[in-house]
Amino acid sequence: xxxxxxxxxLDKKLDSAIRTMTGKRESLLSPLAATSADATRRHNRTAxxxxxxxxxxxxxxIHTRAYTRYIDKTxxxxxxxxxxxxxxxxxxxxxxxxxxxxxxxxxxxxxxxEAIALGHDIGHIPYGHFGETCLSALCEQYGIGRFFxxxxxxxxxxxxxxxxxxxxxxxGILCHNGEADDLRxxxxxxxxxxxxxxxxxxxxxxxxxxxxxxxxxxxxKFADTIAxxxxxxxxxxxxxxxxxxxxxPEECTAVLGxxxxxxxNTLIYDLLENSESENEGYIAYSHKVETALIGLRExxxxxxxxxEKLIKERSKIERMYATLFETYLQDLESERRDSxxxxxxxxxxxxxxxxxxxxxxxxxVRDFIAGMTDRFFxxxxxxxxxxxxxxxxxx
Numbered sequence: 001x002x003x004x005x006x007x008x009x010l011d012k013k014l015d016s017a018i019r020t021m022t023g024k025r026e027s028l029l030s031p032l033a034a035t036s037a038d039a040t041r042r043h044n045r046t047a048x049x050x051x052x053x054x055x056x057x058x059x060x061x062i063h064t065r066a067y068t069r070y071i072d073k074t075x076x077x078x079x080x081x082x083x084x085x086x087x088x089x090x091x092x093x094x095x096x097x098x099x100x101x102x103x104x105x106x107x108x109x110x111x112x113x114e115a116i117a118l119g120h121d122i123g124h125i126p127y128g129h130f131g132e133t134c135l136s137a138l139c140e141q142y143g144i145g146r147f148f149x150x151x152x153x154x155x156x157x158x159x160x161x162x163x164x165x166x167x168x169x170x171x172g173i174l175c176h177n178g179e180a181d182d183l184r185x186x187x188x189x190x191x192x193x194x195x196x197x198x199x200x201x202x203x204x205x206x207x208x209x210x211x212x213x214x215x216x217x218x219x220x221k222f223a224d225t226i227a228x229x230x231x232x233x234x235x236x237x238x239x240x241x242x243x244x245x246x247x248x249p250e251e252c253t254a255v256l257g258x259x260x261x262x263x264x265n266t267l268i269y270d271l272l273e274n275s276e277s278e279n280e281g282y283i284a285y286s287h288k289v290e291t292a293l294i295g296l297r298e299x300x301x302x303x304x305x306x307x308e309k310l311i312k313e314r315s316k317i318e319r320m321y322a323t324l325f326e327t328y329l330q331d332l333e334s335e336r337r338d339s340x341x342x343x344x345x346x347x348x349x350x351x352x353x354x355x356x357x358x359x360x361x362x363x364x365v366r367d368f369i370a371g372m373t374d375r376f377f378x379x380x381x382x383x384x385x386x387x388x389x390x391x392x393x394x395x
Contacts, residue, residue, distance in 0.1 A: 187218055267293070
């Protein structure tokens, strides 16, 4: 046997042995857990390898350009200089860790959980949720519908960078959105890519299409809240936005605790005590804990997210979004080749050609802006409004 043939034989033998071990390991999962055999890809361009399909998806997400830009995207406190507050990249790692802890206890698929968690906020844009409000208004103004970061996450991964992820991962990313005020989430099956695409369309039009198709996706949605609810309060105290003169509601702290550590611990334990992953299949809090959590969200909404100190610059941010959107749209319409949307986006070589052929000018602008980090967004705005120096010699 030639050396090349022998290596191929050994590779196939190793692949077979690893798949056998994977099958044995997944046989220990809950009967309602998603397995590698359930994984469904849209294209299947390359054969699966020694990784499970969901683990491979996590790797593909990490290697995207969109994931790289997590590093300089604001979580809540935009325009704040402090190295110790949460940025988006930290948040997704916290969600992944919390969700995997829950999934392990419920005997669910941690590879799927990790992939969903790592990708769930890739569609977030400069200046957090307020930036999303600004961009959504502009999208409606220019006739391309509303903007939702969960839909944009799918857009980046499935259409723009075309990672050929499994439906289970994309569905979990899509369905993480929204405040989980319901006591219980039960997975809703999604049987085909046509059904999934309809689900994406419903979400893009503002219609929440229900729960994720897997228990793993439901877990990530709960873990998203667990990761931010206490952390945002901790960060607000770190930057002096609130202090002890603004105490947390006693009816909430009596149930959940008062520190981020206590809140996370309480929410995870309560979720494990009230979820069912063996027969019925649902993820749930107790009524007492859910009521306290809703109260804590309301406290944060009033004292943190809508705090006058935090929102006083919002009118400027609105103008920044409007200026950039109008500028780049005009650049495309006038075919300006040196525009940043051309040099730093359309002509980079990593954008899916099929997307470039079908996207309208307004959609290209939306997606370019949505992918920006806070710092890159601010620099592009400065370029639009601050005159450039002219190099010249004067006699």
